[in-house]
Amino acid sequence: MLTRRNLLTAGSVASLFGLGAPLVARGQTPVSMPVLAPTLPAHTFELANGLQVIVLPSARAPIVTQMVWYKVGSADEPPGKSGIAHFLEHLMFKGTPNVPAGEFSKVISRVGGRDNAFTSYDYTAYHQTVAADQLDMVMRMEADRMANLIVAEKELLPERDVVLEERRQVVESRPSALLDEVTREALFGRQGYGIPVIGFPQEIRELGVADAKAFYDHHYAPNNAILIVAGDTTVDGVRALADKYYAPIARKDVPARTRSDAVGDGLPRRVERRDRRVTQPEWSRDYLAPSYRMGETQQAYALQVFAQVLGGGQTGRLYRALVLDQKIALDASAGYSAQSLGWASFGVGVSTVPKRSMDEAAAAVQQVIDQTLRDGVSEEDLLRAKRRLLAAAIYARDSLASGPRIYGSTLTTGGGLAEVADWPARIGAVTREQVMSAASAVLVEARSVTSLLLPEGAG
Amino acid sequence: MRKSMMSWTRRALAGLAALTFVALAVAAPAAAVDIKALTTPAGIKLWLVEDRTAPVISISYSFDGGSAQDPVGKEGLAQLMAALLDQGAGPYDAPAFKSHQEDIAARLNFGVSVDRFSGTVRMLRDYREPSIDLLRLALHEPRFDADAVQRVQRQFVSGLRRSEQQPNAVAGRTLARAMFGQHVYARPADGTIAGIEAITIEDLKGQAKRQFARDRLRLAIVGDVTEAEAVALVDRAFGDLSASTGPADVAPWTPDAGRPGGRTLVVERDVPQSVVLITMPAIKRDDPDWYAALIMNHVLGGGGFSGRLMNEVREKRGLAYGAYSRLSTYREAGLLTASAGTANERVAQTIQIMREQLALMARDGITETELTDAKAYLNGSLALTLDSTSSIAGLLHSMQVDGLPPDHLLRRKALIDRVTLADVKRMAARILREDAAVTVVVGKPQGVTPTE
Numbered sequence: 001m002l003t004r005r006n007l008l009t010a011g012s013v014a015s016l017f018g019l020g021a022p023l024v025a026r027g028q029t030p031v032s033m034p035v036l037a038p039t040l041p042a043h044t045f046e047l048a049n050g051l052q053v054i055v056l057p058s059a060r061a062p063i064v065t066q067m068v069w070y071k072v073g074s075a076d077e078p079p080g081k082s083g084i085a086h087f088l089e090h091l092m093f094k095g096t097p098n099v100p101a102g103e104f105s106k107v108i109s110r111v112g113g114r115d116n117a118f119t120s121y122d123y124t125a126y127h128q129t130v131a132a133d134q135l136d137m138v139m140r141m142e143a144d145r146m147a148n149l150i151v152a153e154k155e156l157l158p159e160r161d162v163v164l165e166e167r168r169q170v171v172e173s174r175p176s177a178l179l180d181e182v183t184r185e186a187l188f189g190r191q192g193y194g195i196p197v198i199g200f201p202q203e204i205r206e207l208g209v210a211d212a213k214a215f216y217d218h219h220y221a222p223n224n225a226i227l228i229v230a231g232d233t234t235v236d237g238v239r240a241l242a243d244k245y246y247a248p249i250a251r252k253d254v255p256a257r258t259r260s261d262a263v264g265d266g267l268p269r270r271v272e273r274r275d276r277r278v279t280q281p282e283w284s285r286d287y288l289a290p291s292y293r294m295g296e297t298q299q300a301y302a303l304q305v306f307a308q309v310l311g312g313g314q315t316g317r318l319y320r321a322l323v324l325d326q327k328i329a330l331d332a333s334a335g336y337s338a339q340s341l342g343w344a345s346f347g348v349g350v351s352t353v354p355k356r357s358m359d360e361a362a363a364a365v366q367q368v369i370d371q372t373l374r375d376g377v378s379e380e381d382l383l384r385a386k387r388r389l390l391a392a393a394i395y396a397r398d399s400l401a402s403g404p405r406i407y408g409s410t411l412t413t414g415g416g417l418a419e420v421a422d423w424p425a426r427i428g429a430v431t432r433e434q435v436m437s438a439a440s441a442v443l444v445e446a447r448s449v450t451s452l453l454l455p456e457g458a459g
Numbered sequence: 460m461r462k463s464m465m466s467w468t469r470r471a472l473a474g475l476a477a478l479t480f481v482a483l484a485v486a487a488p489a490a491a492v493d494i495k496a497l498t499t500p501a502g503i504k505l506w507l508v509e510d511r512t513a514p515v516i517s518i519s520y521s522f523d524g525g526s527a528q529d530p531v532g533k534e535g536l537a538q539l540m541a542a543l544l545d546q547g548a549g550p551y552d553a554p555a556f557k558s559h560q561e562d563i564a565a566r567l568n569f570g571v572s573v574d575r576f577s578g579t580v581r582m583l584r585d586y587r588e589p590s591i592d593l594l595r596l597a598l599h600e601p602r603f604d605a606d607a608v609q610r611v612q613r614q615f616v617s618g619l620r621r622s623e624q625q626p627n628a629v630a631g632r633t634l635a636r637a638m639f640g641q642h643v644y645a646r647p648a649d650g651t652i653a654g655i656e657a658i659t660i661e662d663l664k665g666q667a668k669r670q671f672a673r674d675r676l677r678l679a680i681v682g683d684v685t686e687a688e689a690v691a692l693v694d695r696a697f698g699d700l701s702a703s704t705g706p707a708d709v710a711p712w713t714p715d716a717g718r719p720g721g722r723t724l725v726v727e728r729d730v731p732q733s734v735v736l737i738t739m740p741a742i743k744r745d746d747p748d749w750y751a752a753l754i755m756n757h758v759l760g761g762g763g764f765s766g767r768l769m770n771e772v773r774e775k776r777g778l779a780y781g782a783y784s785r786l787s788t789y790r791e792a793g794l795l796t797a798s799a800g801t802a803n804e805r806v807a808q809t810i811q812i813m814r815e816q817l818a819l820m821a822r823d824g825i826t827e828t829e830l831t832d833a834k835a836y837l838n839g840s841l842a843l844t845l846d847s848t849s850s851i852a853g854l855l856h857s858m859q860v861d862g863l864p865p866d867h868l869l870r871r872k873a874l875i876d877r878v879t880l881a882d883v884k885r886m887a888a889r890i891l892r893e894d895a896a897v898t899v900v901v902g903k904p905q906g907v908t909p910t911e
Contacts, residue, residue, distance in 0.1 A: 040512075060512045061845035093764075102774050105764035110832045112839015114763065129843050161777030168732035169780050169800050173626065276729060279620040314557040323610065324554060330614050353613055384561060391564030394583055397513040398682075400846040 037421055038393035039403035043235045044417060047242060049251045050223025052411065055238045056230035056403045064135045064231035065400055067127040068142050069408040071226075072219035074199075075121040075192040075342065076257060083199015084207055084215050086119040087163055091212050092126065093117075094155040096148035099141055101155050108138065121193050122341045123412035127404070132232040136241055139229075143245035146220060151212045160207065167198050175275035176282065179453050186269040186449040187286055192260055192342060221252035226411050228404040259342025264288055268445055272452035280330070282453040283358050284349035285365070289442045291340035293414045299438035300338035301426045303346060306439045307336040308385035309377050310369070311348060315384065318348065321368045328356045328364060339413045346442055358452055373440050377432055389427055492845065494855060494865040499690045501698035503673055506855045506865060507689045508681045510848055514584040516682035516692075519852035521577040521860065523675040524707025526648040533658050535615065535650015540601075540666040541569040541576060542611050547602035548593075556593070565590035567597065573648050574709065574790040575860070576670050581849055584683045587692060594696045598671050603663045615655045622649075626734040626800075626901040633726055634736050634796075634899045642712045644792060672704040673697060679855035682848040712792045714740035717894035725909040726901045733806045733902025734798070737813055741795040741890045744788040744861045750837075750874050751882040752786060752795075752890065757833040758825045758883075759816070759891075760784030760797060765832075767820070771812050772799055778809045788861075795890050807906030810898065821891035824884030838872050 043055045074085045095101035108115045113130030115138075128138040171177045181196050188194035198204070227246065229238045267288070289303060290296045311318045311334025318332035329350045336346045348369070352361045396402040410420055495507045529536045545560065545567050546553040560567065563586040568579045582590035622628035632647050639645035676697060680689045742752050753761075760768035760783045772782035782799040797817065801809040825833075844850050858867055900907055 058512060060510060061842050063842045063845065102764075102770070106832075109762050109765040109836050112836050112841070112843070114840065114843060116763075129846075131839055131842060158775065158777030162773055162780060165732065165778070165801060166780040168802060172731045277624040279624055280617050313561065315554070315561055320554065327606075327610070330617050351617070354617075384558075387564065388561060391583065394513065394564075395515060395566075395581065398515040398517075398581075398847050398849070 037424060038396040039406055039420065040397060042403070042407065042417065042420075045235075045239065047222065047247050049247060049249055050221075051242070051246050051249075052226045053238065053242050053246075054226065054228045054404075054407050054411075054417075055233065055235045056228070056407075057233060057235070058231055058400060060232075060400070062132045062232050063129060063400070064132050064229060064233050065127060065129045065404055066135065066138050066142060067125055067228045067230075067404045067408055068146070069123055069125045069226045069228070069412050070220060071122075071224045071254075071257065071412045072124055072215075073120050073122040073412075074195065074197040075259065076219065076255075077195070077215075079191075080203060081207065081211055081215075082195045083163065083197075083204040084211050085124055086198055087160065087204065087207055088212050088215050089117050089119045089124050089126075090159050090163060091151055091156060092145055092149060094152070094159065095150050096144050097150065098144050098148065101150075101152075104141060104145070107141065108134075111137070113138070119197055121197060122339075123409065125408055125412075129231075129400075135229070135233060135237070139241045139245050143249060146222065146225065146246070147249045149216055149220075151209050151216070153209055156209055156212065160204065163198070163204055164201060167201060167204070171196070171198060175273055175278050176453055178275070179271070179273040179451055182271045182273065183284075183286060183449050183451045186271050187267075187288060187345060188263050188343065189260075189265060193340075217252075219254060221254055222246060222249045223251045224254045226408060228407055230404050231400055257341060259294060261294065261342075263343050264447055268448050268450070270450045270452070272454060274454045274456050276456040278453055278455045280351050281358060281455065282349060282351045283361050283365070283450070284347060285362075285445075285448050285450045286345045286347045287442050287444065287448040289336060289344045289346040290338075291342065291344035291413075292338045292419070293340065294342050294344075296438075296441065299434075299441065302430050302434040302438035303336050303442060304338060304389065304427065305382065305385045305430045306377075306435045307334045307346065308388050309381045309435070310334040310372065312385060312388055317368050317372060317381075318350070318365065322350060322361065322364050326364060328353060328361055332365070339409055339415075341413050358454075362450070369443055373436070373443065376436055379432065382430070382432055382435065386427060386430070390424065393424065492851065492855075492868060494868075495686065496865045497686065497690060499694045499698065501673070501694045502702075503676060503678065503693055503697055505689065505693050506679045506859065507684075507686060508679075508851055508855065509684065509686070510681055510851065511683050513848070514683050515848055516582050516584060516587055516680065516684045517848035517852040518580040518678065518680045518693075518696075519577075519849070519856035520579075520676060520678040520697075521575045521856065522670055522672070523575055524670060525571050525574045525576060526646065526650070527573045527643040527709045528669075528707055529646070529650070529654070530662075532654065533662055534646055534654030536654070536658055536662055536666050537571040537576060537670065538649050539611065539615060539655060539658055540663050540670065541571045542615070543603055543607060543663060544569050544597040544601050544667075546607040546611060547604045548596035549600040549602075551596070552602070552604060553607045556596075559589075560593055563589045563593075565593055567594060569597075571648060573644055573646075577856075579849060579852070587684070587688070588695070591692045591696045595699075598667075598696070599699060601663075601667055603660045605660065608660055608663065612655055612658070615650070616652050619649065619652050619655070624728070626728055626730055626732075629726055629728065630734045630736050630899050630901045633724055633901070634738050634897060637722065637724055637897045637899065638714075638738055638740075638794065639712065639792070640715065642792075643709060644712060644789060668701075669704050672701045674703045675707065676700075677856060677859040679852045679859065681852040681855065709791045712789075714895060717892065717896075719894055720910070721893050721896035721898060723898040723907065723910045724900070725904060725907055726899070727903060728901050730902050731803065732800050733803050733900050733904045734800050735806060735810055735813070736796055736798050736899045737810070737817070737896055738794055738796040738899070739890055739892060739896045741786055741793040742886075743791070743793045746793070748882065748886055751878050751886040753837060754830065754833045754875070754878055755820070755825065755883050755886050755890070756784055756786050756795060757836060758829045759820055761786075762833070762836060765836075767816050768797060768799070768813060771816055772801075772809060776812070778805055778812070782809075782813065803903045804905045806900060806902070806904035810900070810907065814893065817891045817896075818893060820887045821893075822888075824880060824887050827880060830878075830880055830883065834875050834878070837875050841868070841871070
């Protein structure tokens with residue numbers, strides 16, 4: 001996920017929901033977790049023009065956060081125009097007839113607020129946090145640029161250089177990020193999720209006013225967006241402002257979103273990057289995996305639990321085996337997010353200790369996976385994994401920023417409100433058998449890409 | 460893809476990531492935070508805010524003394540000790556400690572800067588007592604088992620090797636050496652490879668004994684907890700530590716006199732984008748003119764997208780993804796750093812523009828409108844930090860580190876509002892001195908001539 005200013009970890013908050021089963025700890029008296037959804041109660045309504053509105057009131061501090069999420073991301077770009085979704089996100093700060101170029105953030109700063117935006121494969125989002133009495137102002141300006149953006153050559157050209165610098169900073173200066181691009185292309189093909197969100201440099205350089213304007217016209221519409229307001233406000237207050245500023249914006253026909261089901265050609269693949277900047281060799285394997293929307297979607301919950309069992313923190317099986325017991329790795333982990341309109345991936349990764357070979361690390365990972373698939377997960381493994389997920393959900397309630405991100409990322413990847421609310425129960429209901437069945441179906445080498453990050457000249 | 464792993468690595472090696480920069484002043488409408496200053500039966504002072512938004516309690520605390528006190532030859536000792544506290548304590552070896560911690564969903568973090576050891580705890584209300592017991596064990600009875608020590612040493616060494624290839628890390632270290640010279644602040648808080656490898660288990664045990672004393676402790680607790688519960692939890696975690704282990708003093712720092720045109724250092728790295736830092740001695744947090752400096756920095760480049768540097772370097776010319784300035788405060792020093800990252804062939808132009816902006820502000824100060832806007836931002840943005848129990852606890856803790864009273868949030872607005880244009884101009888002339896500036900460039904910059 002790319003932001004105007006910084007790189008965030010993709011989907012980190014949104015994947016942290018809770019559950020409600022009583023849990024038993026090893027060697028302890030049985031303990032249970034409070035049963036809590038990951039956000040405070042949400043209120044929702046829809047405007048006549050199709051804009052979906054979600055309100056998450058919280059009176060902790062006299063501040064509000066507004067987020068507008070568009071159901072469009074880099075995977076919706078036309079061929080040859082990689083990076084246009086993210087570039088447009090930058091250009092959204094370049095003015096309307098009512099707010100001159102560069103003024104948007106300054107106006108917000110002047111009242112002590114903060115704002116930014118980010119782009120991912122499936123969504124683009126804009127957000128501001130301000131004092132509660134400034135909600136009117138930020139809703140007016142956000143609605144304004146939903147309909148009235150000006151894309152001018154004079155503003156576009158320097159901003160394109162900014163994006164190229166962003167690419168140098170967050171991708172080209174990092175060998176692991178460069179390898180990631182190769183891995184994703186091998187896994188998903190040169191399309192959709194296989195193309196970097198920020199775009200290929202040779203294509204970014206060619207993006208012009210017409211490209212930005214066309215992308216904006218096709219995708220930026222109230223019926224293709226979600227407005228989320230959280231903090232010190234009321235449903236009635238938000239409704240009045242939404243009626244005033246967003247309701248007048250006309251609905252548009254927006255293209256249907258498609259994600260290719262045809263992935264996996266040419267797998268398994270092995271890719272590597274040798275780079276003199278690499279000091280720490282890394283081995284990883286990414287398996288094509290179902291998401292909430294594509295593939296065997298019923299496996300999505302079980303895979304979240306399995307990722308915790310295999311590679312959650314320092315109690316995961318990979319860390320225990322490779323780092324603590326065999327001492328051949330400095331780090332070992334697994335990761336999976338089900339939030340995707342198309343296919344997802346399940347990843348395992350290791351960084352090896354000096355002088356130990358990649359083959360040895362790869363074999364050790366495979367051994368842990370084989371053993372887990374053969375012997376199964378214990379009830380204790382299952383409970384600990386669920387407990388980690390539940391606790392993350394409770395902690396998410398403690399932050400004003402979490403709720404809007406959970407709802408935004410869910411609703412822009414094809415989910416509904418109930419998916420957020422039901423998540424704890426769905427995770428809680430996952431059985432050992434479901435975990436084993438999903439894991440055996442997904443952790444198949446023939447449907448994976450193995451990636452090696454190596455120092456230059458390494459064997 | 461590798462994202463999950465990278466974020467995991469950052470967490471495991473959190474000590475390495477800890478920066479030496481502390482405590483931007485932030486404040487809120489005072490009504491939003493009701494701070495109670497309490498003293499426990501064991502004599503520990505704490506600040507409490509009760510907040511029942513979620514069944515969560517956060518503690519933010521620190522002990523005076525940090526990497527500045529690392530013995531010569533054992534650079535990284537304080538940091539390594541901090542990283543080992545949750546790798547085995549009391550009856551638990553490292554895996555058992557982690558398992559138990561996960562069973563009760565307690566989140567403990569430890570980190571070290573040049574001046575202090577800092578920690579945070581987040582816990583679920585239902586598990587507050589077992590969570591506090593884990594913290595108590597970590598501080599009172601860390602085990603420093605040989606295999607855990609070796610493992611974390613290896614992880615540190617790996618992190619340090621990696622950081623040698625990271626332009627930002629190289630720039631920060633180069634700058635500290637150039638700016639602080641013979642002073643202890645010249646040494647990196649995360650140590651050196653030789654220093655980390657030389658540390659013994661006895662060193663670690665000694666360090667834990669010295670570090671944790673009640674008279675060095677500052678603490679804030681926020682969340683779903685009553686006053687009586689908070690006091691009991693704090694004494695349970697910290698009450699049995701030594702009353703005192705002596706001061707953690709740092710020698711005063713006197714900046715170099717400077718030289719015409721300042722100094723420029725270039726460190727070659729094979730990267731497509733150079734990192735540029737321009738740093739000058741600034742002021743300490745207890746300077747009576749602190750808010751004039753804060754306003755000046757905000758206008759220069761502290762305000763995200765609204766600063767002059769961002770406007771000139773990014774918005775007008777597209778030279779960089781970002782251009783910022785920031786004030787960093789140490790116990791015995793203060794710095795102002797302007798920074799940007801730009802393509803190698805455009806480094807010279809970027810440095811020239813940044814220097815012009817510094818010189819312009821040093822000569823003319825800021826405008827009336829900028830002053831008004833900066834005050835509005837600084838007054839208004841305080842509330843934005845009140846978005847979670849951990850951020851509120853962090854704010855309260857940083858106020859204590861800065862020596863501010865609990866009612867500071869009520870007085871802060873008046874301190875900001877009374878700053879005049881003349882105050883800012885005077886401060887700009889005092890800090891933004893080209894002769895005192897050290898410029899560090901890491902990359903393959905074109906057209907930049909180093910002075911040494």
